[in-house]
Amino acid sequence: MPCFKGIRLVESSQTDPKRISGRSFQLELDWIRRTPVTLETLIIAVVLYASCAFQATAEHRRFDEIQRDWGAIQTQHRSEPHEGVRRTRESEIQGPFELWNGEWWRVPLTAFHHHHLSHLLLSSLGLLYFGRILERLWGRFRMACFLFSAISIPNLLELAGGHGVMGLSGALYAVLGGLAGQRAFDHEHPPALSIEGLFCGLSVMALGFLTTAWDAVSVSNRPHVVGFVYGMAAAWLCYQRFRQISLPRFVTILLCLILIPGFLLVANPFWIGRYHWYRATVQRTPPSAERALERAIQRDPSLTGAWLSLAEASGKREGILKSWQQLITGLAANPSSESLIESARRLWRHLDLHQRDEAKVMLGSAFGSRAEIWLNSIRSTVEVSAPLLPEYHTNHLGAEIDLSGLSLDQKVKLDWPPQTPESPWKQSPQENLEGNQAVEGESL
Known part of the structure; x- marks a missing residue:
C-alpha cells in the first residue's frame, strides 16, 4: 500500500495542472530574461505604430504624415508648376525631402516604422522567431551591438538611391544571415537554426522578388539582400576569419567606417540629380537655384522638370533666347517629353522674326539634319477647340479638316x-x- 501510494503521489505531481502551468510560466519568464534585446526592439516598433495611429485618428491627419513627424523616411512628391504646361508625373520631384534637409538621425528611426499593420506583423513575427535563437547563441550584449548596426546598414543602399524606406525587414534578414553564417562557419557548435527554418526565411525573400516582378506588391528587396549579406559577413568574420576580434569591437569599427559616413552621405547624396533639383527649390537666391538646377541635369539629363525650371530661370536672367536654348538642349536629351515640346511651342509664339532666325540656328546645332522636322513639329501643331453643340446636331458638323500640315502663319477658310x-x-x-x-x- 505505501508503495502504491507513492506511485500515486508521483503520478499526481507529474500531472498536476497547477504545477504544469507554473513550469510553463517559469519557462516564459526565462525566455524573456534570456532574449530581452529582441523583445525590446519589437516593443518599440509596436508602441510607435500604435502611437502614430492614435495621433492620426485624434488629429484627423494622414497616417504617413504622423509617421514623418516621428522620424520616418518616406518618398514624397512635389510638383513644380510651369506656365502653359500640363502637370505630369515627369514634372514632379521625388525623394525623401526631410532626409535631404540634413536630418540624418532619421536613418535608424525609420526602421521602427511600418507602412501598415500586416507589414508590422510579418516583420515582428519573423524577428521574434529568428531573433530569439540568435540572441540565445550570442548573448544580449553581442546581440544588441549587432542589431544596432543591422537596423541601419540594410537601409543605407535604398536611401543612397533617393528612395524612402521603413520597416525592420532589413534587420530581420541580417539576423537570418547571422544564423546562416553560424551554420556555415561555426565548426565547434551544432547549428542553431534548422535547415527547414533557413529555407523558410529564404523562400519569403524570393517571394518578395516575385511579387515585385509581377507588379502584385511593391517590395523593397535591396534592404533584404543587403541585410542577409551583412549577417553572413559578420558571422564569417567572427567565426572564421578574425576570431580574436569580438563582435562589439567589430561593430565599433563598422560604426566608424560605415555608419557615420553613411548617415552623412545619404543625407547629402550629391550623385543624385533629383537631390540637386530639390535643393534648387529651397535656395534663397536665384543664382544659387540656377546652379543647383545645372548640377541636377548634369547628373540626370532625363529630369524634364529640371530642364523646364532651368529654362524659366535662364529666361528671367538672360532673355527669351537663353530660355529657348535650354529647352532645345533638354528636348535633344528627352525627345519624347510632351512637357518640353509644349513649352517649346509656347515659347516659339513669343519670338519675333529676328529671334526666330536665331532660334532656328540653335535648333540646327542641337538636332543637325533633323532640325527641319523638329521645326515643323513645333510650328505646325495647332489645337482648335470646337464649340459645344447640342446632341441632335452632332451629325451635321461637316467634313473634317486636317490641320497637321499647317503652320501658325497660314490662314484657313472654314x-x-x-x-x-x-x-x-x-x-x-x-x-x-x-x-x-x-x-x-x-x-x-
Missing part, C-alpha cells in the same frame, strides 16, 4: 456653321458670305 437642309444655323447667302469673310481674315 465654312462655319455647316450648311445642311436640317441645320438650325442655316443662314441667308449674304449672311453666310459675311461670316466666311470674317473667318478668312483670322489667322490660326
Whole structure:
C-alpha cells in the first residue's frame, strides 16, 4: 500500500495542472530574461505604430504624415508648376525631402516604422522567431551591438538611391544571415537554426522578388539582400576569419567606417540629380537655384522638370533666347517629353522674326539634319477647340479638316456653321458670305 501510494503521489505531481502551468510560466519568464534585446526592439516598433495611429485618428491627419513627424523616411512628391504646361508625373520631384534637409538621425528611426499593420506583423513575427535563437547563441550584449548596426546598414543602399524606406525587414534578414553564417562557419557548435527554418526565411525573400516582378506588391528587396549579406559577413568574420576580434569591437569599427559616413552621405547624396533639383527649390537666391538646377541635369539629363525650371530661370536672367536654348538642349536629351515640346511651342509664339532666325540656328546645332522636322513639329501643331453643340446636331458638323500640315502663319477658310437642309444655323447667302469673310481674315 505505501508503495502504491507513492506511485500515486508521483503520478499526481507529474500531472498536476497547477504545477504544469507554473513550469510553463517559469519557462516564459526565462525566455524573456534570456532574449530581452529582441523583445525590446519589437516593443518599440509596436508602441510607435500604435502611437502614430492614435495621433492620426485624434488629429484627423494622414497616417504617413504622423509617421514623418516621428522620424520616418518616406518618398514624397512635389510638383513644380510651369506656365502653359500640363502637370505630369515627369514634372514632379521625388525623394525623401526631410532626409535631404540634413536630418540624418532619421536613418535608424525609420526602421521602427511600418507602412501598415500586416507589414508590422510579418516583420515582428519573423524577428521574434529568428531573433530569439540568435540572441540565445550570442548573448544580449553581442546581440544588441549587432542589431544596432543591422537596423541601419540594410537601409543605407535604398536611401543612397533617393528612395524612402521603413520597416525592420532589413534587420530581420541580417539576423537570418547571422544564423546562416553560424551554420556555415561555426565548426565547434551544432547549428542553431534548422535547415527547414533557413529555407523558410529564404523562400519569403524570393517571394518578395516575385511579387515585385509581377507588379502584385511593391517590395523593397535591396534592404533584404543587403541585410542577409551583412549577417553572413559578420558571422564569417567572427567565426572564421578574425576570431580574436569580438563582435562589439567589430561593430565599433563598422560604426566608424560605415555608419557615420553613411548617415552623412545619404543625407547629402550629391550623385543624385533629383537631390540637386530639390535643393534648387529651397535656395534663397536665384543664382544659387540656377546652379543647383545645372548640377541636377548634369547628373540626370532625363529630369524634364529640371530642364523646364532651368529654362524659366535662364529666361528671367538672360532673355527669351537663353530660355529657348535650354529647352532645345533638354528636348535633344528627352525627345519624347510632351512637357518640353509644349513649352517649346509656347515659347516659339513669343519670338519675333529676328529671334526666330536665331532660334532656328540653335535648333540646327542641337538636332543637325533633323532640325527641319523638329521645326515643323513645333510650328505646325495647332489645337482648335470646337464649340459645344447640342446632341441632335452632332451629325451635321461637316467634313473634317486636317490641320497637321499647317503652320501658325497660314490662314484657313472654314465654312462655319455647316450648311445642311436640317441645320438650325442655316443662314441667308449674304449672311453666310459675311461670316466666311470674317473667318478668312483670322489667322490660326
